Amino acid sequence: MFWFWLLAAVVVIFGFVVFRGAPYVPSRKKELIAAFDELYPLSEKDVLVDIGSGDGIVLREAAKRHARAIGYELNPLLVIISRFLSRRQPLVETYLADFWFVSLPPETTVVYVFGESRDITKMVNKVADEAQRLKKPLAFISYGFAVPNLMPVKKTGAYYLYQLSPLQIDEA
């Protein structure tokens, strides 16, 4: 009976997330490496934020390139797994949070998203609002989904790279 309730709890936790964003599917490591080598070469100057960070695979790849890597994840089990798998990488931080309510850290340089077609426009708008609030451009990497009506600056495999700049409304 214990195992039944445990399994039911896991199913409910993973199932609940689909009402707030994409279900858990990890990025493919080989493609991720190609993206961080060719599409957006990460360095120690970068602070990468993965919105919906899953088991933290993206964060760990970013940290291997000496970037600080911050993940926000809604599923508490994935947060525990991510923290465990990243325990030897001090550059990685994972927080239990709904990314729709998160304010990006001011040091953020690049936002990584493996979302879904339903939410991609809303996600890019959210990050564009953050670029406006922080008054700095943000790189936006989308895995698997092009943003409608927005021209990528580069494409590698299934990855699209966009540059989101704050509007120049405060210049006058």
Ligand SMILES: C[S@@+](CC[C@H](N)C(=O)[O-])C[C@H]1O[C@@H](n2cnc3c(N)ncnc32)[C@H](O)[C@@H]1O
């Ligand atoms: C397709 S997976 C990508 C995981 C990871 N970014 C990767 O590329 O391996 C999407 C993740 O976003 C999480 N998620 C969905 N909606 C969310 C929300 N509103 N806030 C935080 N995380 C969310 C899911 O639990 C899932 O782990």
